[in-house]
Amino acid sequence: MRQGTCSQCGLKGPLRTYFQDSGKVHCEACASKIPRPAAIIDPTVCARCHADNGNSEFSLVGKLPFCAECQKQFYERPYPQWLKLSLAGLLMLLVVALVHGRKYFHAGREMYVGEKLVRQGRYGEAAPHLRQTVQIAPNSDKAVLLYAKASLLSGDPDSADAALHGHDEGRFEDSPEFQDVNRIFGRAANAAKEANQAIELAAQTGKEQEAARLMHHAAATYSEMPRLAEMALEIDEGEAFARKDYDKFLAITEKLEAEYPESPLYPAEVASALACKYAVTGDLAWRQKAEGMLEKSRQLSQGSPEATKSYEEYAERIRYRLDSREIIDKPEYDRRFRPAKVEAKN
Amino acid sequence: MFFIPGPVIALLTFPGVIVHETGHFFFCRLFRLAVFDVCFFRFGNPAGYVIHERTDNFKALFFVSMGPFFVNTLLCMVFCTAAFLPVWELKTQDPLAYFFYWLGLSIGMHAFPSKEDLSNIWELAPANAKHGNVLAALSLPLIAILYVLNYARFFWADLGYGIAVGILGPIALFRALA
Numbered sequence: 001m002r003q004g005t006c007s008q009c010g011l012k013g014p015l016r017t018y019f020q021d022s023g024k025v026h027c028e029a030c031a032s033k034i035p036r037p038a039a040i041i042d043p044t045v046c047a048r049c050h051a052d053n054g055n056s057e058f059s060l061v062g063k064l065p066f067c068a069e070c071q072k073q074f075y076e077r078p079y080p081q082w083l084k085l086s087l088a089g090l091l092m093l094l095v096v097a098l099v100h101g102r103k104y105f106h107a108g109r110e111m112y113v114g115e116k117l118v119r120q121g122r123y124g125e126a127a128p129h130l131r132q133t134v135q136i137a138p139n140s141d142k143a144v145l146l147y148a149k150a151s152l153l154s155g156d157p158d159s160a161d162a163a164l165h166g167h168d169e170g171r172f173e174d175s176p177e178f179q180d181v182n183r184i185f186g187r188a189a190n191a192a193k194e195a196n197q198a199i200e201l202a203a204q205t206g207k208e209q210e211a212a213r214l215m216h217h218a219a220a221t222y223s224e225m226p227r228l229a230e231m232a233l234e235i236d237e238g239e240a241f242a243r244k245d246y247d248k249f250l251a252i253t254e255k256l257e258a259e260y261p262e263s264p265l266y267p268a269e270v271a272s273a274l275a276c277k278y279a280v281t282g283d284l285a286w287r288q289k290a291e292g293m294l295e296k297s298r299q300l301s302q303g304s305p306e307a308t309k310s311y312e313e314y315a316e317r318i319r320y321r322l323d324s325r326e327i328i329d330k331p332e333y334d335r336r337f338r339p340a341k342v343e344a345k346n
Numbered sequence: 347m348f349f350i351p352g353p354v355i356a357l358l359t360f361p362g363v364i365v366h367e368t369g370h371f372f373f374c375r376l377f378r379l380a381v382f383d384v385c386f387f388r389f390g391n392p393a394g395y396v397i398h399e400r401t402d403n404f405k406a407l408f409f410v411s412m413g414p415f416f417v418n419t420l421l422c423m424v425f426c427t428a429a430f431l432p433v434w435e436l437k438t439q440d441p442l443a444y445f446f447y448w449l450g451l452s453i454g455m456h457a458f459p460s461k462e463d464l465s466n467i468w469e470l471a472p473a474n475a476k477h478g479n480v481l482a483a484l485s486l487p488l489i490a491i492l493y494v495l496n497y498a499r500f501f502w503a504d505l506g507y508g509i510a511v512g513i514l515g516p517i518a519l520f521r522a523l524a
Binding site for chain 1: 361364365368371375378379380381382384386399400421424425427428429431432435436437438439442443446449520521523
């Protein structure tokens, strides 16, 4: 430890307790009379623990002398235990956040992919992606509206309806996206209403033409739903049969059969039209074709008990037509040959 | 503009303060700088501090001063990314997601280096840049921006930064991945 002598009063003492001003050394008492005295640093005394190094100077850290022990503490200051535990906890939370967020990452990714496809007008492709998002987040305005739009514009209003009503009881912010979906939904709802009316009218004798007009209008109103156009053709078919226009009846059934080659119903309907042609002309070529179509329908209906049952009911009536060359509709056939069923219905 | 005392904000976002100071401390240890005193969190101003040895090594000074900025920003982005979709896009009522959002924003809000940290680098950066130190040259505009943002803290620039990182970051990420 170095000693100092006050330049004013001559007091001697440890240099580190002295002050300096303009190159002169002052003791604490004399320094108190000076405006801004500077503390003197004794390089032989540790600035932290005041360890005395005799005449040897300690090395400086940040302009201050520190003993080896104090320097070690500064350079190797340990992380507090609570901090280590907190950081471990933070890392765990990070893992939890990523694992917990996995399903949301999936849902989000599907939504962005779906959104992109919707923007490109690829609604049918977008709907399955967006459905996955809606299953995880049924209350997301954006996901539900995108899914509803994709479903509506790919001819699936039922899925759109379910998603819209599954969101906060059908409530949405009045955004441009909601208005857009609402407009499309309104169009689909009008078409569905007209289609239902058309189906009711088609069941009434003599209303076939009005039913066909309504169904065609519904199909044009909501052209995204191919089933409506199919139903319009089916009503046209019934109307042609009622007017005994068997050429048109045949043309329509052939068109439907070509458009839906997997359906067992339409080959049976072609067979029905061919059987009509045979009944009217007596040309065996029509009969052979009709039997060929019936066989095709039988093959397609295999594997589904419902389709097989429907085929058997239909085939029985067509065979009667082919055997008797008498054209009667289903109610009349039921009345004559299936009285038990009619009674049971009534 | 409404005023909330700094200590109250620090208390509400304490994880960010601790992460910030831990960042300083970590880089001091990494670059072997003496740490004279450290406070990871307290109810006062500043809410935390690390008093360390001065250095003329620009790389060490840069990382000690700016390290917390990068660490906090990265952690903010990760936590907010995990919470962004359920909270903002999917609107799920998931409390864990909201917790992660608070954690992410708290950390992001304390990303800015203090004025003292920026002053320390600013003192060394121009001379080092003149001598061809690329890091020093690149840090100059960043320091300038952070200086401005630091003064804009009064206008909640720190919260704005957290939100920007926590919302815009994930949006950009997910849009790029889609």
